[in-house]
Amino acid sequence: MATSGVAGLHSELRKVGERLEIPSPEFQFTIGWSDTYDALFGKSYRSSTSIAGLPVEARQRGRVILHAEGGAGKTMILHRVYRDRLADDEYPVLIDLRGWRPPLFDAWKYWRSNAMMRMRLLLTDMAATQVDESLLDSLPTGHSSFILVDGLNEVPADIAPGILDCVDAFARRHPTSSVIVTDRLVRRDLPGEGWALATIRISDEEIARVRNQPRTDKLSGGLLGTAFFLDLALKKGLDSTSGSKAFAAYFEHQLRFSREQLDHASSAAFRAYTKRSSRTFEFREFAKDAGEATTAALMQSGTIIQNDSFAYFKHHLFHDYLASVWLAQHRDSWNAPSFDAVTFRASSFDALALALEQIEKPNLADRFLRQVYDWNFYGSIYALVKGRSLGSVTVSVEMELALLAVLAERRWDILRVTAERVTDALRIFPSSLAQRLLKAPDFDAVLAIVRAAKVVESTALKLWRRVFTISPGSQVSDDIVDLLRNPNDSLVGWTVANVLKRAVLSNTQLVLLRQLLVSHADRTVRWRAAHALGAHPSAQSVDALFGALSDEYHWVRYGAIRSIVECAARDAALRTPIFERLRRQVRQIAQDERTVEELEKCLLLTSPPRDWTASVEGVLEELWATAETLERQDHWRWVAYQVQRSGSAP
Amino acid sequence: MSPEPSSLDRPSGSADLRAEGRGKAQQLPESIGRLGTARIGILTIIDEEFDEVRRIFGATVPVPDSPYYAFGSGSTDVVLRQMADRSNVPAALCAGRLIEDFRPELVIVTGIAGGIDGREGVRPGDVVVPHYLHYAEFCRLDPPSKCERAVRALARMVGLPSSRPRRELHRYFAYDQPSVSLRESYVDGVRVDGEWTSAISADRPEAGAPVVIVGSLVAGEKILGDPTHDWQRQVVEEFSDAVAIDMESIGVARAIHECRRDVGYNPRFLVVRGVSDLVRVREDAEDNRRERGRWKRYAACAAAAFAHRVGSRFLSSRDARSNPMRSEGG
Numbered sequence: 001m002a003t004s005g006v007a008g009l010h011s012e013l014r015k016v017g018e019r020l021e022i023p024s025p026e027f028q029f030t031i032g033w034s035d036t037y038d039a040l041f042g043k044s045y046r047s048s049t050s051i052a053g054l055p056v057e058a059r060q061r062g063r064v065i066l067h068a069e070g071g072a073g074k075t076m077i078l079h080r081v082y083r084d085r086l087a088d089d090e091y092p093v094l095i096d097l098r099g100w101r102p103p104l105f106d107a108w109k110y111w112r113s114n115a116m117m118r119m120r121l122l123l124t125d126m127a128a129t130q131v132d133e134s135l136l137d138s139l140p141t142g143h144s145s146f147i148l149v150d151g152l153n154e155v156p157a158d159i160a161p162g163i164l165d166c167v168d169a170f171a172r173r174h175p176t177s178s179v180i181v182t183d184r185l186v187r188r189d190l191p192g193e194g195w196a197l198a199t200i201r202i203s204d205e206e207i208a209r210v211r212n213q214p215r216t217d218k219l220s221g222g223l224l225g226t227a228f229f230l231d232l233a234l235k236k237g238l239d240s241t242s243g244s245k246a247f248a249a250y251f252e253h254q255l256r257f258s259r260e261q262l263d264h265a266s267s268a269a270f271r272a273y274t275k276r277s278s279r280t281f282e283f284r285e286f287a288k289d290a291g292e293a294t295t296a297a298l299m300q301s302g303t304i305i306q307n308d309s310f311a312y313f314k315h316h317l318f319h320d321y322l323a324s325v326w327l328a329q330h331r332d333s334w335n336a337p338s339f340d341a342v343t344f345r346a347s348s349f350d351a352l353a354l355a356l357e358q359i360e361k362p363n364l365a366d367r368f369l370r371q372v373y374d375w376n377f378y379g380s381i382y383a384l385v386k387g388r389s390l391g392s393v394t395v396s397v398e399m400e401l402a403l404l405a406v407l408a409e410r411r412w413d414i415l416r417v418t419a420e421r422v423t424d425a426l427r428i429f430p431s432s433l434a435q436r437l438l439k440a441p442d443f444d445a446v447l448a449i450v451r452a453a454k455v456v457e458s459t460a461l462k463l464w465r466r467v468f469t470i471s472p473g474s475q476v477s478d479d480i481v482d483l484l485r486n487p488n489d490s491l492v493g494w495t496v497a498n499v500l501k502r503a504v505l506s507n508t509q510l511v512l513l514r515q516l517l518v519s520h521a522d523r524t525v526r527w528r529a530a531h532a533l534g535a536h537p538s539a540q541s542v543d544a545l546f547g548a549l550s551d552e553y554h555w556v557r558y559g560a561i562r563s564i565v566e567c568a569a570r571d572a573a574l575r576t577p578i579f580e581r582l583r584r585q586v587r588q589i590a591q592d593e594r595t596v597e598e599l600e601k602c603l604l605l606t607s608p609p610r611d612w613t614a615s616v617e618g619v620l621e622e623l624w625a626t627a628e629t630l631e632r633q634d635h636w637r638w639v640a641y642q643v644q645r646s647g648s649a650p
Numbered sequence: 651m652s653p654e655p656s657s658l659d660r661p662s663g664s665a666d667l668r669a670e671g672r673g674k675a676q677q678l679p680e681s682i683g684r685l686g687t688a689r690i691g692i693l694t695i696i697d698e699e700f701d702e703v704r705r706i707f708g709a710t711v712p713v714p715d716s717p718y719y720a721f722g723s724g725s726t727d728v729v730l731r732q733m734a735d736r737s738n739v740p741a742a743l744c745a746g747r748l749i750e751d752f753r754p755e756l757v758i759v760t761g762i763a764g765g766i767d768g769r770e771g772v773r774p775g776d777v778v779v780p781h782y783l784h785y786a787e788f789c790r791l792d793p794p795s796k797c798e799r800a801v802r803a804l805a806r807m808v809g810l811p812s813s814r815p816r817r818e819l820h821r822y823f824a825y826d827q828p829s830v831s832l833r834e835s836y837v838d839g840v841r842v843d844g845e846w847t848s849a850i851s852a853d854r855p856e857a858g859a860p861v862v863i864v865g866s867l868v869a870g871e872k873i874l875g876d877p878t879h880d881w882q883r884q885v886v887e888e889f890s891d892a893v894a895i896d897m898e899s900i901g902v903a904r905a906i907h908e909c910r911r912d913v914g915y916n917p918r919f920l921v922v923r924g925v926s927d928l929v930r931v932r933e934d935a936e937d938n939r940r941e942r943g944r945w946k947r948y949a950a951c952a953a954a955a956f957a958h959r960v961g962s963r964f965l966s967s968r969d970a971r972s973n974p975m976r977s978e979g980g
Contacts, residue, residue, distance in 0.1 A: 060715075062684055062750065137912065173911060175684045175750050193734070193743055630823055637871065641739035 009091065009135055016094065016128040017086045020079040021314075023231050028206050029073060031066075033057065034197045037187045037420075040067065041427040051077050054198070055085060055146060058178035061196045062171035065152075065164075065181045065188065068200045069386065070350040071243075071317050073227030074182035077200065078148045081180065091136065091145040094128040097154040097163070098279040098312055108159060113631045115169040118162060122149075133170070136177060144176040152183035153348045154279055154316070158593075160347075165191050184348060187424055202227060210234060221430060223390050228317055242391020244357040247321040255301050261294045262325060268294075269322030273351075274341040279319065283311040317350060324354035331364070334371040339379065346376050353386030356393050365394040373403070374490035374524070381407060381425045389430050398461040401433065401453050402491055405468060408437035408446045409498060414569055415562065416646070417601040443472065443502075460489055467495050472502040481509050484516065484528050497528040501535035510536055514544040517560075523553035530556055534563030537571035542578060549585070549595065557595045565602035568615065575615045586622040596623075600639050604646050613647035683753040685713060688720070688729040689969065690961050691754030693744055695898060698947050699761040700732040702954040706849065707961065718751070726752065727965055733898065738871055741901030749909045749917065756832070756918045756964055757906055760957040762942075762949045763867070763896040763923035766886055767930040770893050774945040775860045777956045778894040778923045779837050780828055780867035785900045786885045787871050825903040826910075829918040833864065836960045837920070846959040852951035855944050860924075860952050865893035867921065869900040886929060894923055922957040924949030 031053055032045035039045070049056075054077070058064045068074050078094065085092040104125060111117040116133070124130050136145045149167060152160050160183075167179045168191045185199065207224050208215040211234065223229045223243060232246055236254055251257040257265065268289035272281035283306050287295040298304040303318055304311050313319040323342045327333060342351035352372055359365040373380040380403060387393035410422040426438040433449075440446045451469050455461070467483065470476060476499065483496040500513070513536075517529035530548050533541045545567070548560035568578040582589070582599075590596050603616050620643065624636035692707065694700040704710060709719040709730040721728035729752050733744045745757060765772035772778065840846050841862040850860070868889040885895065899921050906919050926949040927942035 060684065172746055172750050172909075175753065176682065192746070194747060633823075637739050640871070641735075641737060644737065645735060 006135065006139055009129070009131060010089075012129045012131075013086060013091060013093070017083055017092075020082060020094075022079050022083060023076060023235075025210050025234070026080065027073065027076075027202055027210060027227055027230065029077060029200050029227075030203055030206075032199050032201065034199075037197065037424070040197045040199060041185075041187075041424045043427075051080060052084075054081055054180060055178065057196045057198070058146065058180050059144065061194050062175070062177075063168060063179045063181075063195045064198055065183055065190065065195055066198045066200065067183050067185045069185055069226070069389075070320070070348065071226045071228030071315070072200050073202070074200065075150050075315075076227055078150050078180065078182060081146065082148055085146050090143055091139055093123065093131055093136075093145060093147050095122050095126045095147065095149045096128065097126065097149065097151040098316065099126055100155045100159070101278055101280060101310075102276065105159075108162065112162070113629045115166040116173075118166040119170050122163070122166065136174060139176070144178065145174070147177065147179045149179065149181040151316075152181055152188075153186070154344070155347075156277065157345055157347050161189065161191075164188065168192050168195075185428060187420060200227075201225065202230065221389070226390065228315060229390070242357050243317075244321065244324065244354045245391065247318070247354070255297050255303070257294070257297065261291070261297070262322075263329075265290045265294050265298065266322040266325035266329075269319050270326040270338075270342070272319070273323050274338075277341070277344060279316055280307075280310045280312045283309055286311060316348075317354075320348075320351040321354050324351045324358065327351065328355040328358040328368075331367075334368055336375045339372060339375045343376075343379065346379055349379055349382040349386065352379060352383035353390070356383050356387045356395065357391055360394055362394045362396045366396050366399045369395055369399060369403070370490050373494070377406075377494075378421060378425060381429070385425070385429050396458075396461075398455045398458065399491075400431070401450065401455055402461065402464050402468070402495075404429065404431075404434055404437055405446060405450045406491070406495060406498065408440060409443060409468075411438075411440075412443055412606075414566055414606055415602050416604040416606045419606050447471065460492070463489075464492050464495055467492060467499055470499050470503060474503055476500065476503045476505070476509070478509065481505075481512060484513075484532070485520070485522070485525050487522060487524075490524075493524070493528055494531075497531045500532035505536060510538070510541065514541060517544050517548055517556075523551075523556060526551060526553065526556045527559045530559035530563050534566035535570065537567035537574050539574070542567050542574060542581075546581065546585075549589065549592075554592075554594050557592060558598050561589070561595050561599050562602050565599065569605055569609065569612070572609065572611075575609075575611070579615050579619050583618040583622045586619065587626055590623065590626065603639065603643050608647050610647075613644050616643055683749070683751045685716060685718070685751040686726045688726040688752040688754045689965060690728045690756045690758060691748045691752055692728065692730045692758045692760060692957070692961075693733055693741070693748065693898075693902060694730070694759075695733050695736055695741075695761045696946075696950070697732075698950040699954065700730070702851065702947075702951045703730055703760060703957070706851070706954050706958045716751070718748075728961065729754070737897050738869065738901030738904075741898035742905045743901075745902040745905035746909070749905065753915060754917060756920065756961075757902065758920045758922060758957050758961065759899055759902050760922040760953045761896075761898075761924070762926040762946055762953065763894040764927050764929045764942075765894050765925035766892055767928040769891075770863050770865050771861075772863055772893050772925055772928070773858070773861070774925050774927060774941060775854060775858065775948050775952060776925045777860055777862045777952050778867060778925060779833070779841075779862060779864050779956070780894070780899070780921050780923070781830070781833060781864050782827055782866040783825070783899050783903055783921070784866060784868040784889045784892060785825070785870075786868050786889065823904060824907050825900055826907040826919050827903070828921055832918050832920050832960075832964075836963045837862075837864070840956065840959045840963065846956050847952075849955040849958060850948070850951045851955070852948040854948055862956060863893055866891050867894045867896060867899060867923065868892040869896050869898065871897070882929065894925060895929060896921075896923060920957070920960065922953045922960070924951070924953035926950075 029051050031049050031051060033047045034040040034045055054064060066074055082092040082094055107121055108118065111121065119133060123133060139145060147167060147170065152163060155163065167181060171177065171179045202220055202225050204215050204217060204220045207219045207230060219225060224233060229243060229246055232250065236250060251262055268286050271289050272286055299306065302314055305314055327338060327342060339352065343349055356365060356368060359368055369380050369384065372383055384393065384395060384400065384403060407422045407425055410418050413419045426434050436449055437446060440449065447469055450465065467480060480496060481500065483492055486493045513529050513533055517526055517533060520526050530545060533545060542564065545560045545564045548556055551557050564578060568575045589599065605612060620636055620640045624633055627633045627636055692703055694703050704719055707721055707728050707730065709721045709728050711720045713720050717731050719730045720726050731744060731748055734740045748754065763778060765776065765778065847860055868885055870885060903919065906917055910916065926945045927938055
């Protein structure tokens with residue numbers, strides 16, 4: 001309900017506070033603070049505080065983003081901040097983004113040029129207490145508001161930046177108000193300056209304290225270091241060796257689900273994700289899919305919470321687990337549509353990690369990971385990271401070596417966005433191999449690690465290692481180029497695409513690559529060819545890549561625009577003609593949101609040539625001049641500034 | 651040379667609220683920024699400008715964990731910040747943040763700029779105080795054809811304005827203009843009495859005295875320091891009344907415009923630019939750079955000296971912070 005007056009607002013906020021779930025015992029979290037993502041991912045914190053430090057930092061900086069994996073306790077922490085701010089006679093407003101529903105898309109899109117109206121949408125349609133921004137302006141002297149935005153990763157990837165923009169603008173408008181946003185551990189392009197970055201951990205001492213047991217080293221790096229599972233272990237005795245086993249025990253012992261009930265619930269959970277792309281779902285539909293008895297059990301245990309005709313799980317990991325049960329069992333659904341559904345288009349990889357944990361046979365676990373890899377490179381890594389962190393996965397050591405090596409190779413990618421993402425992924429990977437690959441001073445050192453690795457090689461991995469260890473600058477045989485067309489092994493196919501980038505190719509091989517890009521029936525092969533051509537700039541390759549900007553498959557267009565920019569970066573003579581051509585085609589490219597988004601990311605290079613800023617200028621100017629909204633114009637101004645900065649960096 | 655005794659030399663009555671603002675809610679005055687309040691917020695760009703402003707305003711006390719320097723111990727009459735970078739985007743960010751952090755009554759951008767040769771008799775070392783800001787990027791030009799380029803080159807050779815195709819943007823943004831009341835109340839007075847020049851700490855590279863010119867300024871997104879660059883020439887022709895060119899004023903002006911949302915906070919805005927070089931239609935880029943190198947420090951010091959004198963007079967006016975305007979909500 002809408003509130004009237006400041007006194008009414010505080011009363012409404014108190015009612016919300018009374019309903020907030022704050023598990024007991026309250027864990028003593030440690031908050032690590034950083035000003036840059038490199039420091040955050042590198043665990044190089046400028047300071048550490050208790051959660052009491054959150055409002056202090058938020059008040060001073062105006063904006064805090066708290067990054068941690070699912071289940072780490074972000075929501076729990078926000079609830080405690082809410083309670084404590086309320087107790088201090090302040091005005092916390094909770095916005096739970098799990099409630100993001102498809103009807104909001106239209107309104108959000110409509111107000112794309114109006115940050116205040118977007119904030120109004122958040123405060124009226126998403127906040128636990130509906131509140132008008134003007135009311136927050138008229139709080140009594142000395143009292144401030146805290147906007148607590150929970151779960152940035154719960155909204156589709158293309159919505160999240162807009163949310164950051166509008167809360168950033170809110171903090172700018174209201175210096176006595178502060179914003180705290182929670183998100184999974186992912187690098188964001190934060191608007192403006194002044195965001196404080198934070199992450200959470202529970203220490204071994206704290207785990208020992210709440211369990212009333214002697215301290216055990218390194219528990220904090222495992223399942224019990226995750227607040228959600230520590231809570232389950234304390235309350236339900238579900239002290240398991242993996243996340244999925246803890247959930248299995250929960251449904252089996254706590255809810256007393258039969259196998260059949262679990263199957264029904266998991267099917268319903270998966271369908272809910274595919275139907276609505278959201279954490280909330282139609283209650284009646286779910287009950288129809290899961291069965292009345294199963295739904296009733298979920299309701300009675302509080303696992304599902306109903307809100308009018310909608311419902312949601314009390315923690316998204318319950319929903320993720322159930323969806324993962326279904327996914328793990330249905331091999332024919334290990335494909336892009338399913339992965340998109342359970343991850344909200346690659347926003348949250350918990351369900352994939354949980355599915356991976358449940359696949360007992362190593363060859364199937366490897367296959368699952370290859371399928372994920374073919375869908376999203378980072379998805380496979382994060383699923384494996386999470387699986388390894390929270391328990392056991394049966395992925396082969398060889399597969400892990402291959403994935404990490406492919407990741408490590410791209411630390412030296414010419415495009416900064418790629419180099420940053422792979423470095424972030426290696427930093428959070430809990431294995432000594434990942435750390436060695438991270439410390440490798442150059443790619444030759446990576447090759448040496450891969451060559452020396454003692455692993456039992458399957459035929460497939462043997463082939464992968466043979467391909468991967470081809471040295472940069474080598475000539476490759478035609479049979480290696482031919483592997484690009486391998487439809488059965490995405491890992492080898494993509495490794496070949498990367499190897500072809502660092503190899504010396506004959507004219508015949510380059511002609512073949514261009515032919516594959518232009519006319520191969522398999523769209524993934526066309527994508528791989530586009531990827532490889534980026535390292536072999538020539539007028540003919542550039543022509544072929546420009547042609548591929550009209551390909552029907554969006555990933556081919558994505559690969560083509562990246563390679564076009566890469567050609568411009570690598571070849572000084574082609575640079576001006578390429579950007580002039582891009583400039584002329586800006587209107588056409590701008591029709592395709594994904595391609596233009598990728599173009600923008602690619603303009604930031606790891607080591608830009610001296611004339612890069614001047615070369616890119618025409619394209620940016622055209623994008624800016626043809627932008628139809630002020631917001632887009634501002635966006636391109638910002639991108640131009642970033643390019644300028646990267647060009648002048650030492 | 652020492653700065654004149656001014657209200658900048660007296661202790662301020664307003665406390666830095668930063669430390670007290672942490673933790674539990676404090677009884678804070680209205681219109682307070684995240685880090686406290688300041689009467690004047692100053693933004694500079696290059697090192698020479700920052701060093702001189704810090705010296706002449708006595709803004710030597712670092713505000714902890716922030717990019718600001720404040721005047722006096724524990725007081726916030728004046729806060730100073732050097733922008734992170736050149737151009738309007740970082741200028742807008744820094745100005746927005748300054749306003750959020752300190753809610754200054756007056757925002758001053760001070761530093762160097764290029765003067766436009768032949769306009770109002772402007773010379774290196776002069777100070778331009780714009781009464782109007784143009785934004786060059788609101789009209790962008792289609793790249794000229796070879797033929798058009800030739801015609802334009804010919805027109806320039808004979809000193810005629812060259813015609814060229816023109817395209818309008820789809821969207822314009824609103825921004826503030828320098829405050830008329832500041833010019834009337836402070837700038838004109840300081841300009842006429844001329845004593846401000848005694849506070850210029852740098853040696854003048856050649857004989858003469860600086861003149862304060864009140865005229866219009868054109869700001870763009872590019873580095874408008876290369877007189878051989880087509881775009882700069884076009885800007886000079888397009889904005890025929892502009893006396894100087896810079897790259898930051900519009901960013902600050904826009905940030906100030908966007909912070910105006912209630913009657914309780916109504917900041918004023920001043921741009922003070924020392925002329926470090928002249929943009930000439932026929933000139934070698936190297937000559938331009940040489941001239942700027944010669945005059946840069948003097949121009950920065952002249953702008954700082956003028957801004958300091960205006961700031962001093964401004965600080966002599968009533969401090970509105972002691973009389974909060976807004977009533978409590980409820």
